[in-house]
Amino acid sequence: MSKATYPLKLPLSVKEAATRLAKADGVSLNQWIASAVAQKVGVVETAADFLRRRAGEASAEDFSAILDKVPNAPADEGDEYPDGHKKIEKGG
Secondary structure (H helix, E strand, O other): OOOOOOOOOOOHHHHHHHHHHHHHHOOOHHHHHHHHHHHHHHHHHHHHHHHHHHHOOOOHHHHHHHHHOOOOOOOOOOOOOOOOOOOOOOOO
């Protein structure tokens, strides 16, 4: 396996937590960070692949056409925007 180095700057609190977790796992901080990054890459790539498969041949235009069919009506009770949230108007 080829390896590359990368200087990593972490907030002190994150480094301290990562050091503690690495120690609890019985591995070096470097091994723990490499494993954490590999896990995150796997999750993101898996999610992206899943979404691509679900989308199939659909396009942004297809999605827009579906949204255009939604009636311009008040929200059902319980589906209103929470207080403090700005409603985004269509086309804006």
